[in-house]
Amino acid sequence: MDRERLKRIVVDVIREMEDAPFITTGVSNRHIHLSRADMDALYGPAYQLTPVKELQPGQYASKETVAVSGPKGKFSSVRILGPVRGLTQFELSLSDTFALGVPCPVNESGNLSGAGRVRIENPASGAAIERDCAIVAMRHVHLRPETAGKYGLKDKQLVSLEYSTKGRRLVFADVLLRVSEKFVDEIHLDTDEANAGAIKNGDLGLIIAGDRV
């Protein structure tokens, strides 16, 4: 049995023992979603990404990466997540915004209001575009309806999330909860948030409803 499978079983056991909403955490490193038109501009008409790892149902990391740059810096290898989306969106951490020299808003995914301008390049061909597409994705929780129902939680509720890592215990407040049949149960944090709490991908966060903080 591999380590990841064993970890998942341990997680399930803990949840059952505690009967509290401990939810697994997905930590997002910087990544990009491309529109069909921008994919064509960078890789040629009707180019198809090569999936290498499923992330969530229907969403995958692709083999392909792009270089993304701003006035102060460059990330030479940013993973493209597929499939293509309606709009190109580059998700980065606040630390990353300082490294690039591109001020970006903290927005819900899909909201490009005020998004930062970056240069996106296919490193193999040199094809490049500039887009106002860079946002810091706001932390959020995805729950399946049966999980939400079990713990009395509702779609669009604001909750707190507690992480109890030794020496870095913290509580994120005002975290948006979304409930849908399409989701898997998962907390979505970025690398700044994860590292502030010494939280690793797959670690459990505890949902606290009500006004504890």
Next chain:
Amino acid sequence: MDRERLKRIVVDVIREMEDAPFITTGVSNRHIHLSRADMDALYGPAYQLTPVKELQPGQYASKETVAVSGPKGKFSSVRILGPVRGLTQFELSLSDTFALGVPCPVNESGNLSGAGRVRIENPASGAAIERDCAIVAMRHVHLRPETAGKYGLKDKQLVSLEYSTKGRRLVFADVLLRVSEKFVDEIHLDTDEANAGAIKNGDLGLIIAGDRV
């Protein structure tokens, strides 16, 4: 009147109005303290740093920088803080440890137990040393005795810190409080912690004693 001075006055006014322990935050980027022997090895015998900015009473940022590297990466310009100390200590964020490929413990400053090994280089001369000196400095609060007394806080007490940035509100728990005549009132966070809460240098954190979280 310059912006920093004005900001400090506004901070003081807010504190007095609220009569609650709002404390200003100092956000530490990666930096290094050098021992006398390591300074000599890198810069030559009895070399004296050139102070450019006072940070706390008796502590300053120097003009000089070093390059610090590990198996996976390199920071080409790490600020040396003076004066020299008993032991060389490189303080970095958890994000930085991944960039360098150097696992490091989260320790109180001064505790080099389990510290990561890095290469430290004087970029001008090429002189270099390797030291087990890299730690992620544990967040903490410094208070003067009169501030601690006013709010009923004690040396070595664990407190929580609340930051109310819109959309990124959070609470750091189990934060060590230190009280001394030698300190200025200040919360010390690193860049991961600051960015997780969209906290900027000089922002106010609220000390919460007791067991709110």
